[in-house]
Amino acid sequence: MKWIAAGLLLMCASGWAQERDVQLQSFDQVWQTIANKHWNPKQLEKLPDGSSWAGIRDAYRKRVAATKSPDEVRAILRELIAKIGKSHYAISGFDASRASTLRQGGGTSPGFSVELVEGKILVTAVRAGGPAAAAGVKPGWEALSADGVAIQNAGQGMLHEDLRRHQILQQQIGGYGGQTLDYEFRAGDEKKLLRLHLPKADGSAGFGFMQGMDVQREFRLVGQKDVGYFRLDLFLDAVRVLPQFEQAIKACGACKGFVIDLRGNPGGIAVMANAMAGWFVAKSGVKLGTMYQRGVDLNFIVIPRLNGFTGPLAILVDGASASTSEIFAGGMQDLKRARVFGSRSAGAALPSVIEVLPNGDFFQYAVANYVSASGLELEGRGVTPDLAVAHTAEALRQGKDRPLDAALDWIYANPTPADRAAQH
Template sequence: MKQFYMPSAILALMLILQGCVSLGTQEETLTEEARAKNLESFDLLWTTVHEKVWDTTFNDLDWEARGTYYRPLVAQAKTVNESRAQMQTMLNELELSHLNLIPAEVYDDLDTKGNTENADIGTPGLTVRVHLGKVMITAVEPGSPAAKYQLQPGWTIEAIDGEALTPMLERLKTALPVDSLAGLYGNRAVEKRLDGPLDETVEILFDTILYGVAVADIPRQPLKGNLVTLGNMPPLRVWFEHKALEDEIGYIAFNYFMDPMRIMPALETAVTEFKDKKGIVIDLRGNGGGIAGVAMGMAGWFVPEDTGHLGTMIFRDTELKLQVNPRMGAYTGPVAILVDNCSASCSEFFAGGLQSMGYAKVFGTQTAGAVLPASLEKLPNGDTLMFPIADYVSANGDRIEGVGIRPDVYAPPGFFGEMENNDPALAAATTWILKQPLK
């Protein structure tokens, strides 16, 4: 009989390493039918974790007992959100990243917009990061509404549309299963508040540090990137950019290891254009991860020889190396990778892998430590369970989950007036590149 074996490339596609989404906001009272579906979903969720999550110690919990405790709470939930909250609380007890309930309406929202450009949502054009308990503006997009209102990197945002941010960040930190995720989740919560209807302004109360506080109603511009869907994963806006910096240095940035049909050819173009540059900066700050296979494939453009892997995934029944396939025409000059506390998942093992293989130096701040590969299970109530299927250790044996990648050069963002440069991590990276011997 003829047999057919799946190409191994499919394996790499199965490993999703992407940051998590927040719960939805449905408050409708549950019908009896919906309640039954939720219980069915709870049972499948519990069983999936029991049978497939890599951590067979269940964080030293009695998983049977946790199921027995939470099932009646889900049965008694009066709203969709209450039901989801009980399930998510049970999942959080395992203290694992990538163990999340993704609400069905994440997909429903997309469907109602015709699965095309989400034209009615916009952003003021700010990049923000939670740093030292404050929400700091780290970049202002040239030409954006925020730039026209002359907002500056290094200022902090105190409130958005009248909501003070500090209490929200504190609440969030308390609820998070892993401390290292505070920056990642805090940032997402702030971005969610900054983004909104294109035809409405967002009221931002900011602290200029040197000149006191001020408030401004900032218009929004369309979100950048292409809206990408992949199977049961939540829709994502994916963008990729490359440009030449001063001093013959190439710069590459992208926000997800997704949409390979667009970003793999774009990376090849960038590497080809930059082949004679003194160095390349890969900016993974804010990169939320994606598909392991994409990260492994991208690493191949910076690894000229068959010398290793980006780390090891430890499953219940096997271990897989994240092997890099060197590309013909791979870049051989100095590579600097920028990371911060919003660099998660694939971006962590991409940066940490190239760092430990000796092909890149890492600049910025410690990453999110949310690096577990996950899979998806569609639940009967329409929600989707994202669950981690393996543990990850870096190529040099370090466990990254809950810890993050430590940069070679620590270069945090600075408050306004505190730094000579608006972008200390980029400045440190370019300085390092220029000190490297020419090829």
């Protein structure tokens, strides 16, 4: 028995020794990729903590060589890339030690979203036609548990805290298509236990390694049914989303205004922002900003579409609107073509790519800096709304969406068609 146990131990040890080579290759790939592809090598010479990318390599490599599990390697790699102090650097893989702390549902939404409002995790939106709406879930309810696991606030102290909190909260309430989950809410003094049947995945097309995510979007008329409202949770599935967006614009030719809701949208395919912007811009040669890569600077140009929408445009953002959302909102704000409502966006605006490491983990890294047309770096700064307005618990309970209401107030008070030329 001892021999068998010793043999197993040896096998494990030998297995990890081989695995460790793979882990070292993964470390090398991460370090070298950033060294080769960071858009500004000067920033690597002096990292935010005063060290240099070249200077920290050996110490981190030694630590990886001494690890005993993939989780340890992952933690070291995360620590390494955090040294850069920017968004869009991530190592993702199944992390055994973290799996039990918070519920990790799938990417299918139960038809409602939650945010931290006044210290509580409240339902902020219920999607029409979704399972939550059918079960009677209301905005303003406190979300207590999903599938028997308490929903917890998280993300405190992390880089881009609001964005991370939003993602972790949605992950806790999410599930898999076709799954039935029990949710517990508090509505006033009353607790409500509701069983929701999550819809089957809608077959949204991913891009590259960004796969398996449902792209939630909707178009409807709001206000006095004369303002177009298009909500997009992810900039993916361009094949279906962009034609639907085009249909929305065409259906809204006589609308008094148009609202694009990017709250909670963490980004996706960057050029979708340019494509959508084209429906609101009449002048050629405008851009949403510039992407600075090593050796190539690319303008985020906007190609004006024929018969676009010329009325007032409002864009809704919050702390979980990131990346492509910020490029769109910040760019359109810069062009003075839109007014932005809500709360400051995440400030995580670096164009990035994702690749697979030799150990099977995914490695996301930024390949460019994004600077808006007016010369502002949105990374770390975010888009500042023209009108800052946030949810309140009381307003949610009354069924009000304050940022959307503020956008509608502006649209109804705004420009006559004659004034609109100034926006182009």
